[in-house]
């Protein structure tokens with residue numbers, strides 16, 4: 001609008017000026033008409049062109065000599081000069097299209113002394129460029145409001161100075177961090193906010209180079225800040241410097257929060273420490289001692305022990321004592337991962353590796369554990385086809401994602417666990433011998449509960465404490481008789497079984513009862529012993545000298561118990577596996593092993 005008004009004034013001015021110069025000599029008028037930027041076309045009373053100046057030639061593309069004397073409508077089809085001639089009314093500041101050119105034009109009648117219209121004049125100017133500029137200004141204004149919005153709302157404290165080192169702009173975040181307002185900074189030397197250290201703005205103005213991560217103290221409170229500053233260069237000329245401050249106390253607060261969050265996550269993943277492992281038995285204490293010594297080395301550890309003896313507990317404790325404790329602990333429950341997914345779950349895959357592969361591929365569990373520990377629980381369940389790949393990780397310390405030939409370096413400590421004799425799995429061809437040797441670097445044997453009955457009392461007290469907290473109870477201990485009953489049982493499910501058993505005992509106790517007595521003990525123990533009898537493996541016979549090894553007895557008990565649970569759930573293997581607290585794959589394995597129908 002401002003631009004248009006400007007042209008209105010100018011064209012009108014030119015017209016009035018021209019009326020004055022009519023009296024001028026023709027040569028002078030010619031010079032003016034040739035040199036003005038405004039195009040001028042004059043037509044006479046019969047609509048023929050009588051004047052066509054140089055600017056009119058430039059804008060229309062016609063030459064003066066070819067148009068003089070021609071009817072205006074033959075030269076400029078869209079002309080409105082004939083209307084002005086007829087109406088005698090001026091048309092000022094009209095926008096018009098001449099081909100591809102936008103012009104702004106004023107058309108005026110020329111009258112004789114008696115007021116008769118004897119000619120009409122059009123004075124116009126090409127405004128395409130001006131239109132472009134208007135558009136650009138509009139866009140710049142839009143950008144300016146956008147930047148102002150960002151500048152005022154960002155949490156980054158920003159200050160800008162000119163090339164002389166005088167403050168010109170600060171944002172609200174700057175005031176929040178430093179305590180300085182616009183009054184304190186704008187128009188003042190950039191050193192105004194510095195409490196200790198050199199102004200980074202001055203350094204930038206001197207060197208024309210950006211500065212990163214400089215530490216300064218600002219404001220009366222000498223706040224620690226981190227500064228980034230960069231030169232503002234326009235058309236190759238230094239115009240000033242822009243600086244961004246970060247409050248270090250805020251960064252420290254966030255870092256502390258991050259560390260706490262990491263510790264919580266780590267605790268959730270590897271929640272047990274060596275102090276959480278109850279042990280009084282010598283064999284168990286020796287295992288603990290060995291685990292503690294091994295924990296601080298980078299060596300691979302193989303935890304051996306029956307189901308429920310505490311292998312996972314050991315793995316957590318080892319990770320938490322090692323130097324990797326602040327990094328990930330990743331448990332791989334080997335039997336729980338189906339065989340065809342195993343490779344991609346554990347080693348990851350690249351995009352397009354198989355139908356249904358995620359866009360961008362996926363990190364595997366080994367990559368997740370990078371820098372930390374991977375716990376391969378029930379390692380014998382790793383499909384034989386994958387074992388060679390695992391060997392490669394152990395030897396080369398690198399993995400190959402499914403579908404890729406590019407190895408990825410991995411720094412992971414491996415802890416493996418098995419509840420069956422690996423040597424037998426090797427003999428049966430179910431486990432690679434070379435992998436066995438690689439895993440068996442530091443074997444730690446965790447004794448079954450029946451071999452460390454000395455631990456029973458402490459374990460029971462530990463479990464009483466645990467359930468008191470969980471159920472809000474106040475049980476204080478266990479009677480000698482009840483403890484003896486527990487000692488007479490073999491605990492094939494080890495601590496896990498004991499844990500469940502004490503849980504059930506609590507249910508049998510009244511709220512007011514403080515001591516676990518024999519009468520509170522679930523019949524479970526006796527029932528379990530009766531399995532053995534019902535399996536026609538008369539305990540007496542065993543005692544009388546039928547040489548049965550403990551391993552065979554435990555296997556028989558395991559078989560009988562699995563049969564019992566399967567019967568209870570009418571053959572539903574999923575529910576049975578849940579009750580047995582083993583994976584479905586493991587249950588299938590055991591059904592096959594014991595040839596259970």
Ligand SMILES: Nc1ncnc2c1ncn2[C@@H]1O[C@H](COP(=O)(O)OP(=O)(O)OP(=O)(O)O)[C@@H](O)[C@H]1O
Pocket residue numbers: 276277278279305306307308309310311312313314377419462495496499
């Ligand atoms: N010495 C111990 N002190 C306290 N709690 C224990 C101890 N050993 C095992 N537990 C508890 O017994 C349960 C079973 O332990 P864990 O899962 O570590 O056994 P596991 O040998 O890994 O079993 P599986 O081979 O079936 O995976 C856990 O709840 C664990 O906290």
